[in-house]
Amino acid sequence: MPEEIPVPPWRRPKKAPPRMPLTQDRIVDTALGILDAEGLDALSMRRLAQELKTGHASLYAHVGNRDELLDLVFDLVLTEVDIPEPEPGRWAEQVKEMCRSLRRMFLAHRDLARIAIDRVPLGPNGIMGMERTLNLLRAGGLQDELAAYGGDLLSTFVTAEALEQSSRHSGAEQSQEQAGMFADQLHGYLKSLPATQFPNLVHLAGPITSLDSDRRFELGLEIIIAGLVAGAGADDGADDGVRSSAGSTPPES
Amino acid sequence: MPEEIPVPPWRRPKKAPPRMPLTQDRIVDTALGILDAEGLDALSMRRLAQELKTGHASLYAHVGNRDELLDLVFDLVLTEVDIPEPEPGRWAEQVKEMCRSLRRMFLAHRDLARIAIDRVPLGPNGIMGMERTLNLLRAGGLQDELAAYGGDLLSTFVTAEALEQSSRHSGAEQSQEQAGMFADQLHGYLKSLPATQFPNLVHLAGPITSLDSDRRFELGLEIIIAGLVAGAGADDGADDGVRSSAGSTPPES
DNA sequence: ACCTGAACACCGTTCAAGT
DNA sequence: ACCTGAACACCGTTCAAGT
Numbered sequence: 001m002p003e004e005i006p007v008p009p010w011r012r013p014k015k016a017p018p019r020m021p022l023t024q025d026r027i028v029d030t031a032l033g034i035l036d037a038e039g040l041d042a043l044s045m046r047r048l049a050q051e052l053k054t055g056h057a058s059l060y061a062h063v064g065n066r067d068e069l070l071d072l073v074f075d076l077v078l079t080e081v082d083i084p085e086p087e088p089g090r091w092a093e094q095v096k097e098m099c100r101s102l103r104r105m106f107l108a109h110r111d112l113a114r115i116a117i118d119r120v121p122l123g124p125n126g127i128m129g130m131e132r133t134l135n136l137l138r139a140g141g142l143q144d145e146l147a148a149y150g151g152d153l154l155s156t157f158v159t160a161e162a163l164e165q166s167s168r169h170s171g172a173e174q175s176q177e178q179a180g181m182f183a184d185q186l187h188g189y190l191k192s193l194p195a196t197q198f199p200n201l202v203h204l205a206g207p208i209t210s211l212d213s214d215r216r217f218e219l220g221l222e223i224i225i226a227g228l229v230a231g232a233g234a235d236d237g238a239d240d241g242v243r244s245s246a247g248s249t250p251p252e253s
Numbered sequence: 254m255p256e257e258i259p260v261p262p263w264r265r266p267k268k269a270p271p272r273m274p275l276t277q278d279r280i281v282d283t284a285l286g287i288l289d290a291e292g293l294d295a296l297s298m299r300r301l302a303q304e305l306k307t308g309h310a311s312l313y314a315h316v317g318n319r320d321e322l323l324d325l326v327f328d329l330v331l332t333e334v335d336i337p338e339p340e341p342g343r344w345a346e347q348v349k350e351m352c353r354s355l356r357r358m359f360l361a362h363r364d365l366a367r368i369a370i371d372r373v374p375l376g377p378n379g380i381m382g383m384e385r386t387l388n389l390l391r392a393g394g395l396q397d398e399l400a401a402y403g404g405d406l407l408s409t410f411v412t413a414e415a416l417e418q419s420s421r422h423s424g425a426e427q428s429q430e431q432a433g434m435f436a437d438q439l440h441g442y443l444k445s446l447p448a449t450q451f452p453n454l455v456h457l458a459g460p461i462t463s464l465d466s467d468r469r470f471e472l473g474l475e476i477i478i479a480g481l482v483a484g485a486g487a488d489d490g491a492d493d494g495v496r497s498s499a500g501s502t503p504p505e506s
Numbered sequence: 507a508c509c510t511g512a513a514c515a516c517c518g519t520t521c522a523a524g525t
Numbered sequence: 526a527c528c529t530g531a532a533c534a535c536c537g538t539t540c541a542a543g544t
Contacts, residue, residue: 002402042500056473115411117370117371118367118416118420122439127446127451127454131450131451133456134454138412138453144456144457145460145464147423147460148457148460148464149464149469149472149473150476153473153476156414156417157406158461160409160413161409163370163371164371164409167371186375187348193380197384198380198384199384200382200387200388200391204387204397206397207398207400208401211398211401219402220314220402220406222484223403223480223481223483224476224477225480226484227475227478227479227480227483228480230479230483231475231476231479
């Protein structure tokens, strides 16, 4: 290929304007960059405009408002989530893999769980993700209603767990030590409670404070998947989709 | 009873100052009132001070900052939640009753789910609630780790479900019609997708959009409780606390 | 000891005016 | 058509000064 002929400097301002044009993609990319580096509170329209070397009012030509911007950022990162094609005999494991991939995405982007928690992902990537999620869940034999709701429940769970993990070390900057510090303090506090009034908290102070984020996540995943499986075969009789559990009494009616 | 002798007006300013003194309780009560009536975004320190007929800077003598105020509001409403004493043979039903009571609390206070979602309830009423929750969960035979985490999982679920229900009709003011409108629109949109690319969304457009909040809540509750029950008996062998589900492959290691 | 006014350093959004 | 400056109507928090 022939090399590009250098443009004479005196006409450069016209051909290549010093600022590349503002586009929605550039705005959303930059927003994600600020989010990763400085968190949601730092992501103001003014800060974003400054990063893009433009006036903050200019952004409104491309994004509507801040909330819509966050919708776009959320949909963008959804490309990072892997949702497997169903393979026979690996259903539960594949559901876990999907949830772990979603979790990894959250942990890779500071404060993204805060953005996701009260948003329904209806952007192009969100819709694509829903389709693939439903495809996987139905491959496990879940009836329609359970498949439709199961995806919601799983993603809500993953988001909430990521939110709680990130908010744990949000007070200060340290990520792991701070979490441990807090757990130790809480453990001491729980142990110090009067055992007559709080026998369960005193007894369970250990388990309550020793569960780390990974363990909590895997435990919750097991519980929800077990619950879905328990409901999967219940096409017979019950109008419920989930079989009544051991330990429950018959319905009062 | 003798009637009160009227105080001469010229000395009233001294005995009964026109403003009752600012206390933390009065601040928190008033904050909850604003929340119920106008929502979280309206609850600013300035708006709150105005309601209390004082300067906004005065609040900081009693509450630290806005975040701490929200902690206090959250702990206050926790008094409204009923957590039953365990009764034999009614475990699953009692767990449901507890979750429904928590949900009712959320639905009674606008935007409270937004406050609760990233907060660990460590105020006096929160601690009390944890103790009673653990007491109930353990009565169902849940091992320590599962009891400790199960309470968290259930309350996260209830909070997230309340959050999603309240954010559904947050765009406008209507509460029920708006939700139905949105569901109808979404249903039409999903049905209109190309069936070759989105077979599952097209097929499940009905179940996805027809699940109302109550149904979603009861369904999720069933799933989680079934999952907890499935793990309850698994003391034997597995280091997991939850038995591996049907459909899963053996662990890779 | 408790409360206040004023100030500081920010926000999101709109809109007339420019190029 | 796209971008800008200036303005509007707000924020949470701090702090010296008052009573």
